[in-house]
Amino acid sequence: MATAHAARRGPAVLGDLLPGSLARDAALVAGAAAFVGVAAQIAVPLPGTPVPVTGQTFAVLLAGAALGFGRAGLGMIVYLLAGMAGVPWFTDGASGAGFPTFGYVLGFVAAAAVVGRLAEGGGDRTPLRTVATMLAGTAIMYAAGVPYLMASLHVGLGKALHLGVTPFLAGDALKVALAAALLPAAWKLTGRLTGRAS
Numbered sequence: 001m002a003t004a005h006a007a008r009r010g011p012a013v014l015g016d017l018l019p020g021s022l023a024r025d026a027a028l029v030a031g032a033a034a035f036v037g038v039a040a041q042i043a044v045p046l047p048g049t050p051v052p053v054t055g056q057t058f059a060v061l062l063a064g065a066a067l068g069f070g071r072a073g074l075g076m077i078v079y080l081l082a083g084m085a086g087v088p089w090f091t092d093g094a095s096g097a098g099f100p101t102f103g104y105v106l107g108f109v110a111a112a113a114v115v116g117r118l119a120e121g122g123g124d125r126t127p128l129r130t131v132a133t134m135l136a137g138t139a140i141m142y143a144a145g146v147p148y149l150m151a152s153l154h155v156g157l158g159k160a161l162h163l164g165v166t167p168f169l170a171g172d173a174l175k176v177a178l179a180a181a182l183l184p185a186a187w188k189l190t191g192r193l194t195g196r197a198s
Helices: 002-009 022-040 056-067 069-085 102-120 127-153 157-164 166-194
Strands: none
Touching: 022 056, 022 069, 056 069, 056 102, 056 127, 056 166, 069 102, 102 127, 127 157, 127 166, 157 166
């Protein structure tokens, strides 16, 4: 009965469209970690702040929406732990935990999981819902990154916001808008291909 209901309801997230179960999930978790690691190497330093513009925050949001709560959260845990253990896939090939932007990496776990949970509830099916979902994930990354920046650089909240939030608001708005265009379009495309309504 539950299986019939799940089949009728359709996939909760885009990752559910792929065939398989355990092997698929393991590949998706590893792929999410690698995807964020590759995106982290797309980095543009900004003058006056140790926080660069990178592709990894966008990758975290996309991984969360595509994989759902459990797989996305686990993928970011793999990314975090492997990077702490020495895999050079944090920004600019860094690893370990001794850099000012490490708080953002910690925030990736919660951000991906929350975005994944919202996506499971349809938070990536329309542009407006996708914007709300991506804004929630972005806020979580800021909420983790800014206090770590404060402690690492020994600065107050205002200075940390100036270094770690303000220069990135326009870029993050662009990432949110891009996700709001891509994810609902992906659902429409898969709905046409599979004959399901998204």
